[in-house]
Amino acid sequence: ETGVTQTPRHLVMGMTNKKSLKCEQHLGHNAMYWYKQSAKKPLELMFVYNFKEQTENNSVPSRFSPECPNSSHLFLHLHTLQPEDSALYLCASSQDPGQEYNEQFFGPGTRLTVL
Amino acid sequence: GQNIDQPTEMTATEGAIVQINCTYQTSGFNGLFWYQQHAGEAPTFLSYNVLDGLEEKGRFSSFLSRSKGYSYLLLKELQMKDSASYLCASLDSNYQLIWGAGTKLIIKP
Numbered sequence: 001e002t003g004v005t006q007t008p009r010h011l012v013m014g015m016t017n018k019k020s021l022k023c024e025q026h027l028g029h030n031a032m033y034w035y036k037q038s039a040k041k042p043l044e045l046m047f048v049y050n051f052k053e054q055t056e057n058n059s060v061p062s063r064f065s066p067e068c069p070n071s072s073h074l075f076l077h078l079h080t081l082q083p084e085d086s087a088l089y090l091c092a093s094s095q096d097p098g099q100e101y102n103e104q105f106f107g108p109g110t111r112l113t114v115l
Numbered sequence: 116g117q118n119i120d121q122p123t124e125m126t127a128t129e130g131a132i133v134q135i136n137c138t139y140q141t142s143g144f145n146g147l148f149w150y151q152q153h154a155g156e157a158p159t160f161l162s163y164n165v166l167d168g169l170e171e172k173g174r175f176s177s178f179l180s181r182s183k184g185y186s187y188l189l190l191k192e193l194q195m196k197d198s199a200s201y202l203c204a205s206l207d208s209n210y211q212l213i214w215g216a217g218t219k220l221i222i223k224p
Contacts, residue, residue, distance in 0.1 A: 040217075041216055042216045100146050100210075101146065101165070102206070103160045104212070106157035106158045108155075108156060
């Protein structure tokens with residue numbers, strides 16, 4: 001149990017659907033992250049929130065829209081996705097992203113398939 | 116550009132020792148992380164090195180050479196449960212993690 005939960009664990013959606021991924025951390029951390037993990041590729045950082053403020057947006061298409069209502073919850077809203085967006089979406093949290101030893105704790109991920 | 120290189124896949128025998136190498140080129144350096152990820156599960160933290168040398172933690176050890184941009188993860192007394200992907204990540208000058216694609220380790224009896 002890592003203290004970071006994600007729902008749903010699996011999601012299949014059509015290109016015209018709208019869905020949301022949810023992440024919750026129970027560790028009292030200040031920062032939360034969304035990553036995309038595709039097979040045999042490095043983890044791609046999508047968004048970073050520090051104290052509920054977005055600090056990183058790594059050129060992510062606008063069809064992905066993050067929301068961070070408080071330090072414990074993070075959402076990723078999805079709309080008009082493409083088949084190439086199919087991947088494992090991982091949420092992570094850490095105490096402080098501006099420090100050297102900044103271990104990130106990951107959730108189990110949402111396996112997304114876009115048809 | 117920023118780049119992390121590690122082998123795609125390695126195979127080892129139960130009870131043996133395996134070394135997984137990682138080379139990194141990042142803009143600035145604030146430490147090197149190793150994570151373990153079992154299939155279908157979350158990555159979990161294994162080690163962090165910021166100074167040169169070897170850090171030992173039970174059956175797992177991690178080594179760093181900053182001058183060479185090189186790290187390795189050493190796994191001893193391999194067990195079947197060690198079959199997983201091992202992710203190397205470098206913390207750059209902006210304290211952002213730059214990830215390798217991971218090394219899939221297969222343990223055979």
